[in-house]
Amino acid sequence: MVVPKSPDKTLSQSSHLGTHGIQHYGSVQSLSQLSGSHCDSHGSLSPVSDGWEGESQDCSESDPLLSGELPNVSRFSRTLRAKDAQVSSGPTESVCSMVLQILVPFVLAGLGTVSAGMLLDVVQSWDVFQEISEIFILVPAILGLKGNLEMTMASRLSTAVNAGKIDSSRERWMLILGNLALKQFQATVLGLLASLIVTLLGWMADGQMPFSHIVLLCSTSLSTAFLASLLQGIVVVGVIFGSKRMGINPDNVATPIAASFGDLITLSLLACFSQWFYSFMEFYPYVLYLVDLLYLCLIPVWMVISSKHPASHILLHSGWEPIITAMVISSIGGLILDKTMSDPNLMGIVVYAPVINGVGGNLVSVQASRISTHLHLNYSPGELPVGSRSCINPFQIFFGSGAHHRSAQVLLLLVLPGQLIFVHIIHVIKGGLTMPSLLFSVLFLSASLTQVFFLLIVADCLVHCLWRRGKDPDSYSIPYLTALGDLLGTAFLSLAFLLLWCIGDS
Numbered sequence: 001m002v003v004p005k006s007p008d009k010t011l012s013q014s015s016h017l018g019t020h021g022i023q024h025y026g027s028v029q030s031l032s033q034l035s036g037s038h039c040d041s042h043g044s045l046s047p048v049s050d051g052w053e054g055e056s057q058d059c060s061e062s063d064p065l066l067s068g069e070l071p072n073v074s075r076f077s078r079t080l081r082a083k084d085a086q087v088s089s090g091p092t093e094s095v096c097s098m099v100l101q102i103l104v105p106f107v108l109a110g111l112g113t114v115s116a117g118m119l120l121d122v123v124q125s126w127d128v129f130q131e132i133s134e135i136f137i138l139v140p141a142i143l144g145l146k147g148n149l150e151m152t153m154a155s156r157l158s159t160a161v162n163a164g165k166i167d168s169s170r171e172r173w174m175l176i177l178g179n180l181a182l183k184q185f186q187a188t189v190l191g192l193l194a195s196l197i198v199t200l201l202g203w204m205a206d207g208q209m210p211f212s213h214i215v216l217l218c219s220t221s222l223s224t225a226f227l228a229s230l231l232q233g234i235v236v237v238g239v240i241f242g243s244k245r246m247g248i249n250p251d252n253v254a255t256p257i258a259a260s261f262g263d264l265i266t267l268s269l270l271a272c273f274s275q276w277f278y279s280f281m282e283f284y285p286y287v288l289y290l291v292d293l294l295y296l297c298l299i300p301v302w303m304v305i306s307s308k309h310p311a312s313h314i315l316l317h318s319g320w321e322p323i324i325t326a327m328v329i330s331s332i333g334g335l336i337l338d339k340t341m342s343d344p345n346l347m348g349i350v351v352y353a354p355v356i357n358g359v360g361g362n363l364v365s366v367q368a369s370r371i372s373t374h375l376h377l378n379y380s381p382g383e384l385p386v387g388s389r390s391c392i393n394p395f396q397i398f399f400g401s402g403a404h405h406r407s408a409q410v411l412l413l414l415v416l417p418g419q420l421i422f423v424h425i426i427h428v429i430k431g432g433l434t435m436p437s438l439l440f441s442v443l444f445l446s447a448s449l450t451q452v453f454f455l456l457i458v459a460d461c462l463v464h465c466l467w468r469r470g471k472d473p474d475s476y477s478i479p480y481l482t483a484l485g486d487l488l489g490t491a492f493l494s495l496a497f498l499l500l501w502c503i504g505d506s
Contacts, residue, residue, distance in 0.1 A: 113358030116263035178309030185302035191225030326483035447492035
């Protein structure tokens with residue numbers, strides 16, 4: 001004879017799970033598997049509504065991407081966990097600590113962009129850059145991969161680490177390998193798309209495009225995107241887990257360090273691969289075809305590896321919209337750069353373009369990552385904080401009293417001293433014995449400050465809008481923001497150089 005459990009004992013077990021089990025990986029699933037009942041406001045048990053039982057269990061792009069939140073978790077258990085997260089939102093972060101954590105990666109990232117600008121100034125005289133000018137259109141698109149891939153992965157992993165969802169060694173390695181394989185798959189596809197977009201823009205601008213140039217652009221883009229993505233992905237993983245072990249918030253350091261020497265590495269690979277393939281183009285063109293075929297054959301391998309983890313598996317079919325759109329936006333910025341450099345009076349822009357674009361993208365990615373982590377920890381998808389449900393007054397982003405308002409103020413204030421230092425370093429390296437002219441400094445700083453100001457406003461509105469629509473901001477916001485930073489930075493800088501030329505400042 002089976003003795004039934006007493007209601008008091010059942011209620012005690014259910015309350016224990018609801019209080020403590022939500023905080024641990026897998027406990028949410030066990031809570032949702034209770035025998036079709038939940039506690040009402042009076043402590044009694046009542047059946048769960050039929051609408052919850054009929055929910056679809058299919059994964060979609062709106063499903064949370066943290067590894068601890070499985071696709072088959074019920075809406076009831078998600079709500080309980082969100083409320084529990086609101087109670088324990090974690091330790092507060094002082095302004096001084098935030099500034100120090102952001103400042104060091106910001107300076108490193110700025111030095112990386114300065115080095116990239118100086119390198120681009122050197123390689124623009126190489127034979128391949130003189131013969132195939134469309135490579136200049138490819139530069140922002142390839143450099144923008146750090147925003148599409150590296151920074152996006154850094155933001156996802158930072159959110160997962162801060163949420164404590166990868167404490168087990170097995171789960172940690174599955175998440176790392178899944179994200180790295182996903183990134184290699186995306187880098188291969190984006191490298192191919194970038195070359196095709198550049199080909200189309202170059203043909204529209206010049207009216208012609210030799211087939212040999214198309215093959216060289218394709219081989220260069222694929223090789224650069226693949227190798228740069230692999231190297232930077234390994235660095236990003238090390239930085240995130242190392243910073244967490246040292247007690248540093250990964251949101252403050254991961255995305256800037258992901259971009260610190262990313263521009264320099266990517267541009268170096270782009271220049272070397274393009275010059276190398278250019279030497280093969282006339283006598284050994286089959287080498288370029290074999291290179292393209294090799295990267296395309298590796299695509300199924302990356303797809304199989306990335307599908308092993310639920311988070312990266314979801315992004316295999318739902319994470320393409322932002323990165324492809326971002327690449328098109330960055331390519332338009334590259335077209336502006338190419339046309340500006342075609343004027344001998346404005347060729348000096350090539351040194352400063354990576355600096356203004358890199359600094360803007362780095363700063364706005366920090367803000368986007370911080371807001372995304374806050375939403376993941378404290379709110380369920382579709383639920384927004386009070387006061388963040390509209391973008392009617394953009395100035396409230398800088399003049400509020402919350403943590404995100406303070407970080408926006410800090411990031412905006414870093415622009416002026418940071419860019420002054422970077423401009424002076426460029427001037428010294430190029431052999432200048434005096435400071436840049438006052439007019440140039442004012443116009444350059446105004447362009448950079450305006451760019452970051454608009455980016456921070458867009459970041460706040462975009463992240464909350466994506467969260468309200470059920471899309472993960474870690475995967476969607478940063479590609480749009482960095483690409484918009486490239487476009488605005490190149491446009492504002494071109495306008496500044498045009499004004500300088502009209503006024504007569506050399």
